[in-house]
Amino acid sequence: MNIRTFRIGGIHPEENKLTHEVETKVAPLPKQATFPLSQHIGAPARPIVQKGDKVKVGTLLAEAGSFVSAPIYSSVSGTVLKIDTAVDATGYRKPVIIVSVEGDEWEETIDRSKKLELVKDHPELTPEEIVNRVKDAGIVGMGGAGFPTFIKLTPPPTAKAECVIINAVECEPYITADYRLMMEHADEILVGLELLMKAAKVTTGYIGIETNKPRAIELLTQKAAKAFGASAYHVEVVPLKQRYPQGGEKQLVDAVIRRQVPAPPAIPVNVGAIVQNVGTAFAVYEAVMKHKPLFERYTTVTGKKLKDPGNYLVRMGTPMSDLIELCGGMPEGDNKLLAGGPMMGKALTTTEVPVCKGTNSVTILSGEDARRKEPQPCIRCAKCVSVCPMGLEPYLLAKLSAFKNWEKAEHEDIVSCIECGSCQFTCPAHRPLLDNIRQGKQTVMGIIRARSAKK
Secondary structure: OOOEOOOOOOEOOOOOOOOOOOOOEEOOOOOEEEEEOOOOOOOOOEEOOOOOOEEOEOOEEEEOOOOOOOOEEOOOOEEEEEEEEEEOOOOOEEEEEEEEEOOOOEOOOOOOOOOOOOHHHOOOOOHHHHHHHHHHOOOEOOOOOOOEHHHHOOOOOOOOOOEEEEEOOOOOOOOOHHHHHHHHOHHHHHHHHHHHHHHHOOOEEEEEEEOOOHHHHHHHHHHHHHHHOOOOOEEEEEEEOOOEOOOOHHHHHHHHHOOOOOOOOOOHHHHOEEEEEHHHHHHHHHHHHHOOOOOEEEEEEEOOOOOOOEEEEEEOOOEHHHHHHHOOOOOOOOEEEEEOOOOOOEEOOOOOOEOOOOOOEEEEEEHHHHOOOOOOOOOOOOHHHHHOOOOOOHHHHHHHHHOOOHHHHHHOOHHHOOOOOHHHHHOOOOOOHHHHHHHHHHHHHHHHHHHHHHO
8 A cells, every 4th residue: 555645744642532432422502602703714704693692503693704714604593692702712812703502402404314315316516506505505614724615615716626635644642533424425425525526616625634544544435436437527535645745725636646746835835735624624514514504613622631531512602511411521620631743732811712713623632731841042954944844944933033123034935834833743842933934924925915905
């Protein structure tokens, strides 16, 4: 078997997939659900409900705020308590809609049956119709980036899609939500892939899975052969070597089809690939075939000291404190709470942050894992350079950011950083490389946007 991987940089952190074989449970409904209006890249959604309005599961709460935006749907039934601000995963107070939960009444337009719908039975599903349903359902990248999916399916005229790549890599330590989704909903994911290929007007599809998931590789290979064997579509399950950050779309494109995406503003479709997370493929199936907007997702709740870590199907708006209680409560001693995994997850200041579209994991690091080591002077070992998957010089970018040398930082391509944390992970001097680079990248991107606006 030919095991592929990307060609530049990469690391292999300890996996700690504690919940790999823990079957997904349905999380209980919260007493109160909080819906941030920014659960995606782009403009925040605009509320269309008011205090006192009655809503059902699947009711539209907020419409897309601009072209690059996505609508927000209620995951609960009840009464709109207020439109306010609350702390989200960024650590800042952002606009939210808060709903008091009363019962569990769903919009009648949602098909709640378990029957598997196949594309061949729905001739009305033109590429345009699929894209419209995906757009209306509020689907965004479920791997954490949160980019509106419909935009990826309608690339600019200057780029031509040749294939759809499903990102089923899940290379972050601890997280197993995508793995459980593949084991429990493989058929729906493959129909979702077919819908994505039809929408993108391509006949080639790939599913990239790392070799630490042999059962998922075997299952999806068998089912794909059966589903697409006699069709015009060619779908291949691609086993990938375990290597972080292979889940980055540029790294995945390199690993699967051996093409390297140039520096921003280039995107994968510029080399012929449209990349979608496996959770996005499932959400597309539910939206297009079941008329179900995006209001719940698979989420891992995990940590070495957590009493009962697990995988949950969670309604968005559920506070993370509810999920932590389901797993036995916060462990004793020092803990760090992350939205996401230990490599790219955001450290949170409160457990009341709600689960959003991009929340693939709630991770609790305890004891030594929760504490940073004291940074020492850089010893010029260049380990950060050798592991950078974008071929950058992290020590230099961090220094330029610390000294606010934005012109040189831009020249050294700081905007190409994918913020994977490989540099900081491998640094023997425990330098806060990613922290500095992240701040510098945001500043430089702001400078570039301001410059473009003046033209």
